[in-house]
Amino acid sequence: MTTLAVRAEDASVLARRPAITRMAGVGTAVAGTPISQPELLGLLEITNPKIRSVYLNSAIDRRHLTLPAADEHGRRAPEPQGDLLDKHKRIAIEMGAQALLTAVQRAGATLADLRHLCCVTSTGFLTPGLSALLMRELGIDPRCSRSDIVGMGCNAGLNALNVVSGWSAAHPGELAVVLCSEACSAAYALDGTMRTTVVNSLFGDGAAAVALVADSGVGDGSAGGPRILKFASYLITDAIDAMRYEWDREKDRFSFFLDPQIPYVVGAHAETVIGTLLDGTGLRRSDIAHWLVHSGGKKVIDAVVVNLGLTRHDVRHTIGVLRDYGNVSSGSFLFSYERLADEGVARPGEYGVLMTMGPGSTIEMALVQW
Template identity: 25%
Template sequence: MSNTKIVGVTKELPPYCRETKDIIPFVDFWLQDKDERFRRKVVKIFEGAAVDKRYGIMPIEDVFLATSFEEKNAIYVREAKKLGINVLKKALKKANWESQSLDYIITVSCTGIMIPSLDAYLINALDLRRDIVRLPVTEMGCAAGVSGILYAHNFLKSNPNKRIAVVAVESPTATFQLNDYSMANMVSAAIFGDGAACVLLSSEEDANGPTIIGEEMFHFKNATHLMGFDLTNHGLKMILDPDVPKTISEHFPEIVHPFLEKHGSDINKVDHLIFHPGGKKIVQTVDELFGSLGKNIDDTREVLRQYGNMSSATVLYVLERFLNKDIAKGEQGLVLSFGPGFSAQRVLLEW
């Protein structure tokens, strides 16, 4: 029996915040040379994205300024350090953990490039141990928050009495491409926002929190074209195939049911769905699939509304909402997210 407990989730938001209705005038200005129909279509995408507001590492004016990849990435690096340091400090304080008690640190981000990776800066800023094991996860996109939990569990399974922090910091606004008029760029601009989160996990006997009773990845074959980034001279250019919701829907039964069965559970035993809000269409797709089974994903929808899709950090915001609820002992939760590859990551929790 696993003894990995999720001790806590902490979130941290960047300083700038805008409601979608206040972003639309900037979109209009940006697309002023495009034809009327195209402009109207894009504004409709923003209005219908089910995102009321979002946060950013830079003011909205700067997002719509033509800056080089180098300049945008420099802002990403500067702000990712701040967010990462703040969220880890807050998480340790909340759990009453000394920074020296961490054995392992996993950092997750795909929206900028930093070498050394964020964890190196966290080691210095929080005076973490010299022998701490670090793992930076870059290329797993939106799924990486759950991937981080999965890696943490694998480490803790074989190492009793250890502590891990998984820190996710994302800034999709730093990847926004002004000269890309593709639908993928329009849709991602309408749904993405910036944010950071930290999950603390432990394999100590006396740790509190839900236990991880199962985890697994699921890889879709020949689907590498569905989601990701192209690295161009202007930066990271979004790849987002309109077929994503359909692909998820088609594979859904084989993603969920065999996994639950393998861990002695089934969908009727799962009380809580902790699902990554990739975007309105994916949320609707999953809602239809789960709704017919009498489950709701209200928390997922609410996180999308309040923050947008913050890539890997988003599902951790959903998880935080569940950790703040009064959940009865023995109830189960299924954590699920999708990312480039194309892949689905799943974690089964028991309170």
Template identity: 30%
Template sequence: MTVYVRSLETAVPATKLIQAEARDVFAAQPGLSRLGSRLVATCFDSAAIETRFTAVDELTNAFRSDDPQFYDPDSGLLLNPSTKVRNDIFAREATKLFVEASAAAVKACPDLNLLDITHLVTVSCTGFFNPGPDYKIVRELGLDPSVQRYHLGFMGCYAAFPALRAAKLFCEADPDAVVLVVCAELCSLHVRTSNDPDTIMGSALFADGAAAAIVTANPAAEETALLQLDHFETVLTPVGEDSMAWNIGDHGFEMVLGNYVPHIIDDHIVGALQPLLAREPGLQALPYTGIRHWAIHPGGRSILDKVQARLGLTDEQLIPAREVLRNYGNMSSATVLFVLRHILGQDSEPGDERICSMAFGPGLTVETALLTKLRQAPPAARNPAETRQQELLQEFPVA
């Protein structure tokens, strides 16, 4: 049974961070050591990021508050709110992104009735609340109250793949299933000033964003579908358990992103791809000429560099990943869906176009997917860098 992605839409908060400005704020913090100051400059400048988006309005100098919690622009000090303060903001602001991305994905399927959606899969690793985002989407969009809801929490940057794989399984088990998959992450909630290299790297890389897709196996969907979901695989590398992690601290979530991660990926990426590419003859040997598009999760510039060099990919094939990194940063689980949306927006050539996609996360886990691009996506419902898509929020208001 063939399973299709009918729509794939993205959303970001309204507040844009300029990388150079954020660097100067972090570099000016009084508690930094001389080495810490150098690390801030190096990490921010070498990240290959120009802009990012955040749900924390006060992280910009233009915002003024009588009771700042994250950043005081008058003193230039980064503050250190508790995990509860950060999570309370997540519950409020993540709901907006979950609903906005979901509404955009539904609107991109004009023949779809909201009551047709049978399953809902939500994804996030940057906060918790209950009733959770799955409940909020059902209520705010007006989905059938009996829709089957599943939340994948705290998996990390690769979690979009388990979500899409679950959607594929639901559709294969029930030909009438229509699955809404939504990833939303507010990584910027957990930034802080520190001399710790992992914390500095996280502050230089991570951002906020959301993406949503409609997945179905209905044969009629082939006429308008954007993607075909072919195969998924999961591989744990033999080393790296301590090199990438995401833990809960008293002042937000704490990231471990060791500088050895790109080397682990360099050593094991070819082996991690083999179970996926072995599914189809002709795709198993370098330089993988049967695959035109590569949707790589841009965990960081050095990770993309290692993947490109090891797999022999062209600069053109890495444009989607590098463009997303430059314009949006690393939005954890939502990021690879932004990369896929970029690929779908490129001009299509006659015939099917294969896509190999991959993301990396704690473990060290490598999630891979083999997809088929069926047609070029229509222009995005909005340019996330410019507007909050007010018409969707008016149609699906958030309480």
């Protein structure tokens, strides 16, 4: 049998596999005030040329942020950790509710159909978790099962998708939602250091939700969303400290650290993960029509493009999300997916790859088919 024949047979088998889950609807939401990078530099009174260059060369036009109120002198003082936790709770619920309702509606369902809610967040800690708070806020049936993924970082949306797709397979026809709600303003430290600048110049507030259902009942293909076929993960243990959220004893609050070398580390390992994802499917990278990559930053996107041999068009949605919202952490790839869905260009049978990266350092991927 020729190589082409083997590839065609493998792809045919993959296409006939029962859908683990279909992405039946997507919704996004933002909170706070849209603000450009130059405007933010002015509000924070940042004059250091080196720090200003980080903001102005970020490929970000604007982000949504909830900043502390100005004092009588027009200055914005850093918020104590307790106030930041309160901010996270308020914003995460506000954005999360909007994104959840939109995703369910686009799946052709209602909240009464919801049977499992999984909430993802890394910008604050809540007990009871965000899932319980949203169920109360929206009057969701208390018999709805729920789960919370906390602290995994920007890659966590795909970790949640992996877990909840398994729940869907065990409950065919029942509606589940993965919700990523990240109040990144609640993780800001306004201290003017370069460490803080790398974070403050990049992240924005945003929430994204995807409604999931296996092959019968609510949303059974009617939304035209892709089937989730396979996942692949990779933990770069040599870079385990490259992204971390830890307690700063000097400032008496949490602080996020992002190593400037992380884009190159991620890029160098991306080829390994895509190889694992496509292994056994008969597919090549050239067979992937749609790429939905986490908007981790300009250098991250560039590194992925170079190492996977992609074009700027392949990652146009990723670039657009970074430009318009900044890095909205775990929900970024769903912001990109929403743009692709709204374009209406995906055709039946086409394949796509979802890719996220975050602390660990971790790369997550999923293979989907329309």
